[in-house]
Amino acid sequence: MTAEVLSNGSQATDPVSGAPPELVKSVATETEPDTAMVEPKKEQEEKQQQVEEKPRESTTLGSIMEKNSSFREESNFLTDLTESEKKALFELRSLVETNLLKPKEGEEGGEVKDMSLWGVPLLPSKCPESNNVILLKFLRAREFKAKDAYKMLEKTLQWRKESKIDSILEESSLGKDLGSTFYMSSIDKEGRPVCYNLLGAFRDEEMYQKAFGSEEKKQEFLRWRIQLMEMGIKKLEFGPGKPSSFVQVIDLKEAPGLSKKEIRIAMKEAVELLQDNYPEFVAKTIFINAPFWYYAFGALISPFLTQRTRSKFVFARPSRVTETLLKYIPVENIPVSYGGLKREGDSEIYGESTGVQEQVLKANSTESVEIPLPQAGTTLLWDLTVLGWEVNYKEEFVPSDEGSYTILIQKERKLCYDEKTVRNSFKNTEPGKVVLTIDNPTYKKKKALYRYKIKHC
Structure with missing residues (x-):
């Protein structure tokens, strides 16, 4: 038996640089002519089929x-630098000390200048580890050419002085x-x-x-x-x-x-x-x-x-925003406007431990997430996002007592990629469980990410 009730939940809806067009052009697959010429026809057909089955985005330069891995952010540990990189770092240190910080002839005081950048002293001996990080930024921007990196650093300091950036x-x-x-x-x-x-x-x-x-x-x-x-x-x-x-x-x-x-x-x-x-x-x-x-x-x-x-x-692409951001940012830190679980004030609800869980959605299958509510008079709050979207979704409360009615919290509807993150809540008057049912009618496997909080009244 099912009785439809009004849900008290809600559903959320959310330095600059340009992208050169060559980054989005497809890259042609290179083949070796000698081996391609002698391969049996069946093997060639199988290889061609495999190429055609690959998603288009997997063959872009981006x-x-x-x-x-060479495009990952580099390490700032000295032990991870190559010998040539260490040599460039020591050369830049020397240039900074002798040309930038050492007092010029005729200057008053005659002491080494106390200069800093972003709160880090430029004199290596004062804060060597932090100083290395700053100098390595300039070196990497100039392909570890110490003199070029020094000129860049010098220009940056001059610009900051003239523009009063500090x-x-x-x-x-x-x-x-x-x-x-x-x-x-x-x-x-x-x-x-x-x-x-x-x-x-x-x-x-x-x-x-x-x-x-x-x-x-x-x-x-x-x-x-x-x-x-x-x-x-x-x-x-x-x-x-x-x-x-x-x-x-x-x-x-x-x-x-x-x-x-x-x-x-x-x-x-x-x-x-x-x-x-x-x-x-x-x-x-x-x-x-x-x-x-x-x-x-x-x-x-x-x-x-x-x-x-x-x-x-x-x-x-618009349909892959959440999946792309998830490669780099935890789902609980991605704003709901981009399919994540982050809302203002949520830290007060969920605390530091978010307890995000996942449910695999196989192709052409229906999966359920069951959240037990063994005590009456509790309030359940939950968030859910689906990677890839394009699924059918509904919410129910199923009482433990077989003689009681199942309550339809949210009738079945389609979730599209522009629907963003689902949030809802339910207060139970008897023991039971909330069941979130997700139907994936597509031929692609997907994943649902969710978290919940039970408040005992």
């Missing part, structure tokens, strides 16, 4: 980069109307802060004019972006094995098109500023919801990006 955090008026477009939220699986960039906010003409309506506003916008970068750096730790970079998530959903030249110019300048003065501060840049025109825009600023920067790009 996916090849993702699987190549006091930028005190400028409280910057970006007061733009706070919803860029924000920091939680950490990734490596403990690195994650910065979300919502470019779709500039589709609103009023917001667009506030940011790019004049040269003065554009410069204020750029300064605000630098301020956000400095705020984020405060969350980092400069030491071997510690998070010393960010993960950038750039949401291009409803972003202004190519006709908006002001934002193109501003983003190009932002890319140059961040790349020239904040080397190796981005571990990954994940582009999500990219529209078709974006790749043309990427071609415009591609010349201003290093190959090292481009190698860190990851792309996700």
Whole structure:
């Protein structure tokens, strides 16, 4: 017996750089002509079938980069450096001490200058491990050419002095109307802060004019972006094995098109500023919801990006946003707007231990998640997201007493990729269990991630 009742739950609905088009072009599969010519016809047909069955995204340059370990963030432990890299580090140290910190002839005091960058002393002897991390950032940005890295460091220090960057955090008026477009939220699986960039906010003409309506506003916008970068750096730790970079998530959903030249110019300048003065501060840049025109825009600023920067790009179609983010960010740290389980204030509900569980959904099968409620008068709260979506979903309360009625909490409906994360709650008046039923009618195996909390009244 089933009685439908009204559910008291709810369901949630959510530094800038461009992507060069070559990163999304398919890469042709290379074959060896000599072996291909002598292979039996059956074997050739089987190989061809295997190639055709591979998902299209697995043959893109971006996916090849993702699987190549050489594109992972490098270690800051001295023992992990090659001999040539160590030599470059020691050379840069020497250049910093003799050319930058050593007093020039005729200067007063005659003592070594006490300079620091992002709170880290540039004199190696004062804080050697943190100093190594900073110097290695500049070295990696210049392919371990010590003299080039020193010139970059020198220019960065000069730019910071001229632009008064060390006091930028005190400028409280910057970006007061733009706070919803860029924000920091939680950490990734490596403990690195994650910065979300919502470019779709500039589709609103009023917001667009506030940011790019004049040269003065554009410069204020750029300064605000630098301020956000400095705020984020405060969350980092400069030491071997510690998070010393960010993960950038750039949401291009409803972003202004190519006709908006002001934002193109501003983003190009932002890319140059961040790349020239904040080397190796981005571990990954994940582009999500990219529209078709974006790749043309990427071609415009591609010349201003290093190959090292481009190698860190990851792309996700709208239907694969959650799956892509999950490769780098725990599901409990991904906002519900992107199919994760993170909502404001959830730490008060779930605490530090989130207890996220998973349920495999086989192709063309129906699976159930059962949450026991052995006591009457308790309230159950749960969150659920499905990787790949396109499933049918319903919620029921099944009493332990066979003579009682099953209560339909949520009637069956289809969950699509734009539905986002499910949240609901139920208060039981008798012992039983809540059953979440997920029907996967597709030919692909999927996965459901969920967590719950039982509150005893």
